[in-house]
Amino acid sequence: MVTTPARLELVALPDFPLVAQGDDLAHLILEGVARAGLELRDGDVVVLAQKIVSKAEGRLVDLAGVEPSPEARALAAQVLKDPRLVELVLRESRRVVRARPHVLIVEHRLGLIMANAGIDQSNVDAGGREVALLLPQDPDASAHGLHARLRETCGAAVGVVINDSFGRPWRRGTTGIAIGAAGLPALVDRRGEPDLFGRPLQVTMIGFADEIAASASLLMGPADEGRPVVVVRGLQWNAPMGPAADLIRPEAEDLFR
């Protein structure tokens, strides 16, 4: 179960530098935490915007070097997008979910249903080059690596969440969701816990890391490189650790489709 806290504090790390390939994010986080006048403690959760993780991992692609396949060219003509971008989208995807003019929704190879396979062309310092930023190769592994590196560097056992802004069926506006997580239960299973009156709970699975991701989005702002790291203090959990992959619903059990 998750022991619900009475108070939570969220702090965006000030003056976070622009991130480039090879940067040591754990080091940058600890510097930012010090600038904020904090020290990381056991149980803190560090939420990182996907973009800085992707950049640190060298997921920036120069479009000039991308050769679109015939399939990508045909799809690009249908959705009215750059064929090189569409080529990257297809390489990152398992299947196309929706394709119409200006709309390309796919199932990302990670299982996420998303526009353009999460490939971002905004907020990227191109230095004149046309570039696209892919999602991290394995965001749960990225989160796990950061969790381990932070523990090694500062001694604290902190949760790590990598978030991204997602559009949603049926709802307008994006919200932050977790694409990577480590050191906490991304999905909390409450089946069997009683409610206030001793009856079994109706709602049994909680998207814990998604709620953390959304709360951190409130501080990251639109150009989320401006404040790409948020520390959440005060959360409590007492459930088995699990990655963000647990939040992806297998198609066979999707009641909404």
Add this chain to the structure above:
Amino acid sequence: MVTTPARLELVALPDFPLVAQGDDLAHLILEGVARAGLELRDGDVVVLAQKIVSKAEGRLVDLAGVEPSPEARALAAQVLKDPRLVELVLRESRRVVRARPHVLIVEHRLGLIMANAGIDQSNVDAGGREVALLLPQDPDASAHGLHARLRETCGAAVGVVINDSFGRPWRRGTTGIAIGAAGLPALVDRRGEPDLFGRPLQVTMIGFADEIAASASLLMGPADEGRPVVVVRGLQWNAPMGPAADLIRPEAEDLFR
């Protein structure tokens, strides 16, 4: 635009009493705020669990008085649910979206796509009666009334969000979303704002009240009558006010369907 804050604080009001029909929620909130050692300030956002709003508004229905229609009986046999509950679901809905054994997803008359029209049979103190709790008649109006009443009573202009736990397509686990909002922009439209490098933003609509609702859910816990009111301090916004109804995506513009 929303000016993103550097810090946020969330406080669950302690020892909130069980709510009954006719209770003055604004009064109970101000008592709870005092117990927490706080005073409400301009810009604070008060998040209330849907259940207490519904109870205060007398939305508890005694199932013994519900006569299922033939349509409800037929559907109940299909989904293996209580025909009286299904009758209430149908009364609260525009259409059935999915019906299979143990699953009944509808479009609520408010436009929300949800299981069982949001009707809750857990956490309801029935005093021996079989009861069901419906959503508030008009959650945006409920939020607006609370916003006005809090302003009148304590002088502060606070945002009000009524949240509920929702299942989602493609994602496992529920998250808090906003079914009612007042005194803040539920949906923030950032179209035209530049990113860090001066290019137009790709992500242009933010589900602001949904992110607030999710953050508050982290403190409400499973039996959300335990901590049904959370004060969020530190949010900033500079966009036109708008209700939670703005978060409902018209089917015609839903890119994911």
